[in-house]
Amino acid sequence: MNNKKLTLKRLIIFLVISFVPFCIIVPVMWSVYGEPIYASDNEALAVPTYLLGVFGMMIPSIANIITRLVTKEGFRNSYLGMNTKGKMGFWTASVTVPLGYSALSAFLIYLFFLNGMTLSETFGSVNLQSAGMFLMQLAFSLTVFFPAFGEEWGWRGYMMPKLMELMPKPAAVVTGGIIWGLWHAPLTVAGHNFGVDYPGYPFVGIVRMCLMCTLMNAFLTLLTEKTRSIYPAAFCHAVNNNLGMEVLYMIFGSETAVERLDTLSPIQTFIPLLSVLAAVGCISMILLMKKDKPRSDKAA
Secondary structure: OOOOHHHHHHHHHHHHHHHHHHHHHHHHHHHHHHHOOOHHHHHHHHHHHHHHHHHHOOOHHHHHHHHHHHHOOOOOOOOOOOOOOOHHHHHHHHHHHHHHHHHHHHHHHHHHHOOOHHHHHHOOOHHHHHHHHHHHHHHHHHHHHHHHHHHHHHHHHHHHHHHHHHOOOHHHHHHHHHHHHHHHHHHOOOOOOOOOOOOOOHHHHHHHHHHHHHHHHHHHHHHHHHHHHOOHHHHHHHHHHHHOOHHHHHHHOHHHHOOOOOOOOHHHHHHHHHHHHHHHHHHHHHHHHHOOOOOOOOOO
């Protein structure tokens, strides 16, 4: 079997293992509780949906391990090394970039949709208490790191290298982003992230997720490929999930600003974030295509 056929076989096995659990568990839970599980007011669903989200993020890593064992690939080139020599810029960017695009998205929301409010009225709670809350939330990202690693070691540590063996990098990034977005589809249909009461449900939500995942995939793949390590992407994923635009408003925004933010449609809040992520994605793709200088050592 030639290399590309073997790579494709391994990729298919990995994707089947990654996709099947959500495609079974979410419909079963929906059937048991009789409603979209992530758009429910049923308190009995709080713990099960939380656990499904946390442990569900580990599925791609489990698929990575199973595929490597079943196909006898082994764990060489597993991206588990800590490659920091000459790469600290990418490690730093794994935290600063998601904070930056979240903050810029929050500012664009203020600029275009919180009409009539001044900056001081919108972000009136910027004080020592809010700064402390921000630092605590940032520190909590270390806890979120573990499920984030669960996704990243699967998507960026296994899927993306395989896709880049099969096709050019730009096509691999787009394909990988769409696959990642579709993996979320059962959760999106069940109301995760966007709810169920928006126009075009659930297809608009699935498309939104695919767009966001494709743009983020460019940056996360850049971090992984340039450092040959999965940890920067996992840190980025954790900070993105834990300190997004909505969280920043909850920490720094005034009560009036938060109330007005709740009245905005999903499209209104999505467009600023999408525009910022598009810029990040384009820059990431340019840097990803740039060849590194030859190295004498290789990370695991």
